[in-house]
Amino acid sequence: MCGMGHPAGQRTVLVVEDELFIRMSAIGALQDEGFLVLEAKNSAEALDVLSRHSETNILMTDVRMPGLMDGLALVAQVHIDHPEICSIVVSGNASAQQARNAGAFRFVAKPYLVKTMIQAVHDCAATLETLCMQVKLSAPPTL
Numbered sequence: 209m210c211g212m213g214h215p216a217g218q219r220t221v222l223v224v225e226d227e228l229f230i231r232m233s234a235i236g237a238l239q240d241e242g243f244l245v246l247e248a249k250n251s252a253e254a255l256d257v258l259s260r261h262s263e264t265n266i267l268m269t270d271v272r273m274p275g276l277m278d279g280l281a282l283v284a285q286v287h288i289d290h291p292e293i294c295s296i297v298v299s300g301n302a303s304a305q306q307a308r309n310a311g312a313f314r315f316v317a318k319p320y321l322v323k324t325m326i327q328a329v330h331d332c333a334a335t336l337e338t339l340c341m342q343v344k345l346s347a348p349p350t351l
Contacts, residue, residue: 219333220244220261224254224269224279225298234268237322238329251277251285258286264293266332268325270318271299280310287311294332298325 221243225231228249235245246261248254250273258264267286271279280302283295287310297307300318307315313335314328 218242218244219265219329219336220246220263221266221268221329222246222248222254222257222261222264224248224251224267224273224282226250226270226273230270233322234325237326241326241329243329243333249273250275251279251282254282255285258290258293264290265336266294266296266329268296268298268329271297271302280306283307283310283312292336294336296328296332 221238223231223234223238223245224247225234226249231247231249235247238245244263246257246264248257251269252275254267254269267283269279269282273279277285279297279299283297286293286295295310295312296314296316297310297312298316298318298320299307302315304315313332316325316328
């Protein structure tokens, strides 16, 4: 997951949102920022996408979606299965505390301004880059 010198634009974001218009709006805004974007309409689809796309760095998910697993449960599962993925919860129903308890890095309340959502994704990307640099600096020298 740690690519040397990955600019934020090379990060891959999985957007999980059941409402098509909101999902497409988020995807378009993130693509305009230079992110690579994958999409899913529910948690089951998101887990499938993650199983096929190991390059995913950031998960941005709604909470209330159809299916057996809501967005908070998805974040908790991803936190266990893919601890290197930075998660953002976007919701008009859940709280920031619930998002943190599930393992999310950021919470964005709906309705949100596009710039607020983009800033949360940039914050995740910056944190990932910092963690990657720490790993690189602590690694033993190679011969």
